[in-house]
Amino acid sequence: MSENININNNDIILTSRVRLARNLSDYPFVTKLNNEQSKEILDIFRNLTGDIKTSDNSKMSFIDLSSMKQYEKAALIEQHILSPEMMNENISRGLILSQDQKTSILINEEDHLRIQHMENGLNLYKCFEIANEADDSIESKVKYAFDETLGYLTCCPTNVGTGMRASVMLHLPALSQTNQIENLIHSLSTLGIVFRGIYGEGSDFKGHIFQISNQITLGVEEKATIELINTIALDIAKREKECRNKLYKANKFEFEDRIMRSLGIFKNAVKMTSAEALKLISDIRLGASMGIIKDIEISKLNKLMQDIMPASITKNYNITDSLERDIKRCEIIKNII
Amino acid sequence: MSENININNNDIILTSRVRLARNLSDYPFVTKLNNEQSKEILDIFRNLTGDIKTSDNSKMSFIDLSSMKQYEKAALIEQHILSPEMMNENISRGLILSQDQKTSILINEEDHLRIQHMENGLNLYKCFEIANEADDSIESKVKYAFDETLGYLTCCPTNVGTGMRASVMLHLPALSQTNQIENLIHSLSTLGIVFRGIYGEGSDFKGHIFQISNQITLGVEEKATIELINTIALDIAKREKECRNKLYKANKFEFEDRIMRSLGIFKNAVKMTSAEALKLISDIRLGASMGIIKDIEISKLNKLMQDIMPASITKNYNITDSLERDIKRCEIIKNII
Numbered sequence: 001m002s003e004n005i006n007i008n009n010n011d012i013i014l015t016s017r018v019r020l021a022r023n024l025s026d027y028p029f030v031t032k033l034n035n036e037q038s039k040e041i042l043d044i045f046r047n048l049t050g051d052i053k054t055s056d057n058s059k060m061s062f063i064d065l066s067s068m069k070q071y072e073k074a075a076l077i078e079q080h081i082l083s084p085e086m087m088n089e090n091i092s093r094g095l096i097l098s099q100d101q102k103t104s105i106l107i108n109e110e111d112h113l114r115i116q117h118m119e120n121g122l123n124l125y126k127c128f129e130i131a132n133e134a135d136d137s138i139e140s141k142v143k144y145a146f147d148e149t150l151g152y153l154t155c156c157p158t159n160v161g162t163g164m165r166a167s168v169m170l171h172l173p174a175l176s177q178t179n180q181i182e183n184l185i186h187s188l189s190t191l192g193i194v195f196r197g198i199y200g201e202g203s204d205f206k207g208h209i210f211q212i213s214n215q216i217t218l219g220v221e222e223k224a225t226i227e228l229i230n231t232i233a234l235d236i237a238k239r240e241k242e243c244r245n246k247l248y249k250a251n252k253f254e255f256e257d258r259i260m261r262s263l264g265i266f267k268n269a270v271k272m273t274s275a276e277a278l279k280l281i282s283d284i285r286l287g288a289s290m291g292i293i294k295d296i297e298i299s300k301l302n303k304l305m306q307d308i309m310p311a312s313i314t315k316n317y318n319i320t321d322s323l324e325r326d327i328k329r330c331e332i333i334k335n336i337i
Numbered sequence: 338m339s340e341n342i343n344i345n346n347n348d349i350i351l352t353s354r355v356r357l358a359r360n361l362s363d364y365p366f367v368t369k370l371n372n373e374q375s376k377e378i379l380d381i382f383r384n385l386t387g388d389i390k391t392s393d394n395s396k397m398s399f400i401d402l403s404s405m406k407q408y409e410k411a412a413l414i415e416q417h418i419l420s421p422e423m424m425n426e427n428i429s430r431g432l433i434l435s436q437d438q439k440t441s442i443l444i445n446e447e448d449h450l451r452i453q454h455m456e457n458g459l460n461l462y463k464c465f466e467i468a469n470e471a472d473d474s475i476e477s478k479v480k481y482a483f484d485e486t487l488g489y490l491t492c493c494p495t496n497v498g499t500g501m502r503a504s505v506m507l508h509l510p511a512l513s514q515t516n517q518i519e520n521l522i523h524s525l526s527t528l529g530i531v532f533r534g535i536y537g538e539g540s541d542f543k544g545h546i547f548q549i550s551n552q553i554t555l556g557v558e559e560k561a562t563i564e565l566i567n568t569i570a571l572d573i574a575k576r577e578k579e580c581r582n583k584l585y586k587a588n589k590f591e592f593e594d595r596i597m598r599s600l601g602i603f604k605n606a607v608k609m610t611s612a613e614a615l616k617l618i619s620d621i622r623l624g625a626s627m628g629i630i631k632d633i634e635i636s637k638l639n640k641l642m643q644d645i646m647p648a649s650i651t652k653n654y655n656i657t658d659s660l661e662r663d664i665k666r667c668e669i670i671k672n673i674i
Binding site: 253254256257260261263264265266267268269270271323327 | 591608664
């Protein structure tokens with residue numbers, strides 16, 4: 001392995017995502033919807049599905065969430081398509097999903113509409129462009145709750161204005177293991193940036209996966225917000241790279257040993273919890289990113305990060321027993337790696 | 338894997354060994370030898386080397402231990418050829434060694450002569466036969482200290498009589514992990530059998546390798562002693578087998594998981610202490626013996642158990658730094674496995 005490690009940004013930045021919160025002007029916000037109204041809203045968008053255009057021309061499908069089993073919804077939550085809110089069956093909720101699952105529109109989540117688009121790596125501009133096109137095609141058919149001064153009106157005041165949340169998911173094992181996350185959380189909050197762990201909180205950041213997103217939606221331009229998150233993401237990725245190189249140079253063999261042991265366990269274990277799998281994937285991703293592990297593609301690890309999650313296993317293999325799932329998880333790993 | 342596990346005795350019984358303690362009648366015991374006398378004894382056996390016959394007809398070589406470096410002696414201790422006593426340079430000491438290293442004669446250890454022969458698996462009768470032939474060929478040339486009533490006279494009274502120690506080395510991970518060793522030590526001691534861990538004492542039996550040997554040498558026949566140790570070894574091996582099967586049936590996946598994780602770490606680690614290597618070899622040997630691991634021969638593990646020891650690495654690769662040795666240990670493992 002070269003002593004000069006060249007880590008690609010895309011090894012650190014997993015995904016980019018833009019979400020737009022929108023509401024219909026003729027209905028109360030979701031918290032005040034009765035069941036009848038929630039059904040009407042669902043029907044409006046069911047009928048509109050064919051008209052929603054996305055710039056990648058993928059076909060959109062409408063799903064009434066009442067037709068889905070809870071573990072199927074849980075699997076979509078693990079894939080970051082649904083939010084936990086959507087498990088609640090008190091009103092009618094729906095999902096419009098593109099074939100590649102990159103564009104998803106949540107109906108009657110916290111707002112009547114949550115239009116979101118996800119891309120791999122750092123690609124917020126494309127995410128915004130596609131979400132925006134979907135938004136325009138819907139807006140041409142319905143009347144949004146919009147105020148000339150404030151902008152888009154949303155159920156929660158923190159989304160009023162652009163209604164936009166731009167977020168980037170990052171893999172930060174070096175910053176996390178050297179306890180630099182709490183400081184980053186604090187300093188980014190002063191810039192109106194939310195920085196948080198995806199799995200677990202506090203000192204137990206499982207898998208060392210983090211998300212940054214904008215806090216502010218009022219009185220700002222979408223493009224400026226995206227520019228800000230983009231810049232911050234690149235800055236954090238740079239810090240992570242520097243930290244990795246520093247750790248590696250400080251103790252090369254210690255560093256390689258930990259990664260290779262994780263790989264050994266990952267490939268050989270007979271049963272494994274999802275928490276352990278996330279931890280090991282984090283080490284292996286770090287090793288693959290730094291060239292310590294040469295024969296495992298990062299894309300396979302991205303796939304595994306979804307496939308090893310509990311609800312995904314339940315959905316894909318019809319397994320509900322916890323031990324059986326821990327065993328199946330190891331089979332899935334062996335098949336992909 | 339079959340549910341009916343057929344574990345070979347030789348997977349459990351690593352080696353058999355017979356050692357005969359002998360002294361020359363014309364010299365005081367080793368503890369009272371002056372340096373001059375120790376040199377004379379060394380010369381007697383140096384000159385005798387060519388006459389020592391072993392039934393496997395292997396060529397014997399004489400080594401004056403003062404010509405060996407301390408780490409070379411340490412490596413022979415790790416191979417169970419020398420005893421730690423032989424590191425002491427206060428008097429002249431020597432070693433006569435067969436080409437296959439199975440027959441070794443220690444000169445001026447605790448007694449003037451310690452004639453020993455080692456075989457793989459359970460093979461005490463052959464060990465005795467070969468040690469006995471070597472003994473006879475020496476006895477035809479020198480006068481042993483022998484008493485018609487007591488038998489062979491030895492430096493330590495516990496060896497007087499036959500001067501023979503018959504021992505068997507066993508791998509007992511299941512009995513060890515289920516805390517049955519202490520009870521066995523106690524009950525075997527009442528039969529005049531010494532049962533002890535080879536690496537480490539108390540509850541920390543590294544590698545789960547144990548040795549049984551006879552305590553009694555006075556007023557017994559050699560063949561009866563060998564018969565006794567043979568019977569006890571088979572009995573302990575049977576208990577170990579039953580215990581393995583019971584553990585495996587009680588929790589198949591837990592059992593396999595632990596073994597496969599150990600294999601994963603063993604094959605992938607970048608640095609490893611000898612204590613950890615012994616622990617992992619124990620798990621892998623157990624797995625190979627039970628058919629859980631199919632592609633690793635027990636003979637390779639036997640070789641590794643010697644090759645990964647610190648002094649052996651120092652001797653074979655001229656490495657004295659502890660970290661370098663821990664790294665080389667992993668290379669050795671990867672080369673053999």
